Amino acid sequence: xxxxxxxxxxxxxxxxxxxxxxxxxxxxxxxxxxxxxxxxxxxxxxxxxxxxxxxxxxxxxxxxxxxxxxxxxxxxxxxxxxxxxxxxxxxxxxxxxxxxxxxxxxxxxxxxxxxxxxxxxxxxxxxxxxxxxxxxxxxxxxxxxxxxxxxxxxxxxxxxxxxxxxxxxxxxxxxxxxxxxxxxxxxxxxxxxxxxxxxxxxxxxxxxxxxxxxxxxxxxxxxxxxxxxxxxxxxxxxxxxxxxxxxxxxxx
Amino acid sequence: xxxxxxxxxxxxxxxxxxxxxxxxxxxxxxxxxxxxxxxxxxxxxxxxxxxxxxxxxxxxxxxxxxxxxxxxxxxxxxxxxxxxxxxxxxxxxxxxxxxxxxxxxxxxxxxxxxxxxxxxxxxxxxxxxxxxxxxxxxxxxxxxxxxxxxxxxxxxxxxxxxxxxxxxxxxxxxxxxxxxxxxxxxxxxxxxxxxxxxxxxxxxxxxxxxxxxxxxxxxxxxxxxxxxxxxxxxxxxxxxxxxxxxxxxxxxxxxxxxxxxxxxxxxxxxxxxxxxxxxxxxxxxx
Numbered sequence: 224x225x226x227x228x229x230x231x232x233x234x235x236x237x238x239x240x241x242x243x244x245x246x247x248x249x250x251x252x253x254x255x256x257x258x259x260x261x262x263x264x265x266x267x268x269x270x271x272x273x274x275x276x277x278x279x280x281x282x283x284x285x286x287x288x289x290x291x292x293x294x295x296x297x298x299x300x301x302x303x304x305x306x307x308x309x310x311x312x313x314x315x316x317x318x319x320x321x322x323x324x325x326x327x328x329x330x331x332x333x334x335x336x337x338x339x340x341x342x343x344x345x346x347x348x349x350x351x352x353x354x355x356x357x358x359x360x361x362x363x364x365x366x367x368x369x370x371x372x373x374x375x376x377x378x379x380x381x382x383x384x385x386x387x388x389x390x391x392x393x394x395x396x397x398x399x400x401x402x403x404x405x406x407x408x409x410x411x412x413x414x415x416x417x418x419x420x421x422x423x424x425x426x427x428x429x430x431x432x433x434x435x436x437x438x439x440x441x442x443x444x445x446x447x448x449x450x451x452x453x454x455x456x457x458x459x460x461x462x463x464x465x466x467x468x469x470x471x472x473x474x475x
Numbered sequence: 476x477x478x479x480x481x482x483x484x485x486x487x488x489x490x491x492x493x494x495x496x497x498x499x500x501x502x503x504x505x506x507x508x509x510x511x512x513x514x515x516x517x518x519x520x521x522x523x524x525x526x527x528x529x530x531x532x533x534x535x536x537x538x539x540x541x542x543x544x545x546x547x548x549x550x551x552x553x554x555x556x557x558x559x560x561x562x563x564x565x566x567x568x569x570x571x572x573x574x575x576x577x578x579x580x581x582x583x584x585x586x587x588x589x590x591x592x593x594x595x596x597x598x599x600x601x602x603x604x605x606x607x608x609x610x611x612x613x614x615x616x617x618x619x620x621x622x623x624x625x626x627x628x629x630x631x632x633x634x635x636x637x638x639x640x641x642x643x644x645x646x647x648x649x650x651x652x653x654x655x656x657x658x659x660x661x662x663x664x665x666x667x668x669x670x671x672x673x674x675x676x677x678x679x680x681x682x683x684x685x686x687x688x689x690x691x692x693x694x695x696x697x698x699x700x701x702x703x704x705x706x707x708x709x710x711x712x713x714x715x716x717x718x719x720x721x722x723x724x725x726x727x728x729x730x731x732x733x734x735x736x737x738x739x740x741x742x743x744x745x746x747x748x749x750x751x752x753x754x755x756x757x758x759x760x761x
Contacts, residue, residue: 276651278647278650281647281650283573283574304653305653305654305655306653307653308650308651308652309652309653312652313647313651315644315648315651319642319644319645319647319648320648321645321648321649321663322645322666331649331652331662331663332652332653332654335649335652335653335654335655335659335662336653336654381648384648385651385652388652
């Protein structure tokens with residue numbers, strides 16, 4: 224099986240070294256599968272996710288050592304951050320559509336790369352919205368503000384916006400934590416479709432969600448990667464006592 | 476046991492409520508009183524001829540058209556200089572500078588100090604530097620440069636607040652899509668902050684219109700339409716100041732009140748426009 228992303232001995236420090244947040248993480252993320260990162264709040268799962276598209280670069284005082292490769296290429300050496308983030312798209316915890324129309328939201332990333340051709344943009348907007356299972360709901364109001372959509376629709380809009388850049392990997396940081404069960408179900412179904420084309424890494428608070436949608440699961444605790452395995456194995460026969468305690472609901 | 480308010484607590488409550496109402500009604504009351512006072516004295520003497528005719532000090536003509544034009548020039552020139560500098564400084568402070576860096580602290584200290592300096596000192600500086608050293612003379616340009624230093628802190632501060640109020644999630648979303656920084660700023664952050672930026676400019680316009688001392692010290696008091704930026708000009712407020720220096724006849728009093736009426740109407744119009752712009756931006760985006 225081919226690994227899309229490979230993480231080796233990754234350490235991360237906040238506040239110029241004051242807070243050691245990730246301790247020597249080693250993790251391989253296979254292509255075209257869903258990898259779930261689980262663990263209690265503050266365990267470092269979101270921090271690790273944000274290492275994969277270098278979103279942590281935006282935070283002052285973050286220091287990283289170790290190796291993260293995408294297609295065997297070190298993403299912290301000789302890589303243009305913008306093109307990395309196009310390849311590794313991200314969907315955030317709270318849907319964050321821009322204050323513009325639905326159409327302009329989807330076209331934003333392409334326009335930022337200098338694409339102005341109307342025909343291309345129209346095609347990409349339609350294709351992305353279809354892939355995000357949103358087209359039928361919004362095709363008659365592409366020019367109306369994105370804030371008029373419901374929370375679940377907004378999150379699917381953000382997924383469509385990411386897909387529009389034709390990434391290889393989609394990172395999702397608790398994408399359904401602010402949504403009701405029906406909207407959550409739609410996003411989970413969408414993730415199952417998307418994994419045929421994209422490598423998906425999802426941070427989730429919900430163990431049930433990890434069980435439902437992921438192929439592999441990694442369990443984090445206080446900055447350590449405790450255990451990672453096929454999702455079924457990790458939940459049925461965890462090797463580590465701490466994992467067993469967490470998946471049985473003893474803590475967290 | 477049941478809880479009922481004690482008599483003392485009830486009196487306290489009533490007294491507090493009365494004080495709050497008193498404060499609120501005094502604020503509104505004073506505004507209405509001043510408005511009524513100025514308008515009732517001035518409105519009768521404002522007519523098209525007053526607004527559109529020339530002015531001579533010896534009294535053949537006593538209109539305010541040259542002052543209106545000078546005021547407009549002064550506003551355009553000052554904003555033209557201060558807005559780009561102020562907005563770019565604010566963008567630097569919020570989007571580029573490391574938070575808490577030395578340079579940020581220095582810029583912040585400078586803008587705060589500038590904001591606290593009495594405006595006549597800017598006038599004195601403008602008189603020495605722009606009028607004298609740079610040899611710009613008493614001109615609209617000298618006045619506008621002086622006023623632009625005066626309004627710079629307002630523009631920087633208000634724009635900075637507007638930029639900081641743009642949700643961090645917009646920036647993350649944009650950078651997460653691989654959008655370049657300058658694209659993110661010009662296409663996403665600035666448009667989102669536009670109501671705040673417009674407000675800062677309108678507040679500055681109010682300040683420019685309202686200043687007198689730094690204006691006549693640098694732009695002079697010539698009551699003619701300036702033919703260029705290098706000509707002297709008399710703004711409405713300076714004109715009112717000049718009129719109040721020599722109030723001998725009832726005619727001169729009327730002129731002063733009429734000028735004050737025009738000034739007040741202009742300020743009210745500007746405030747209304749600000750509100751409209753802000754609400755239109757809000758509707759367009761949210």
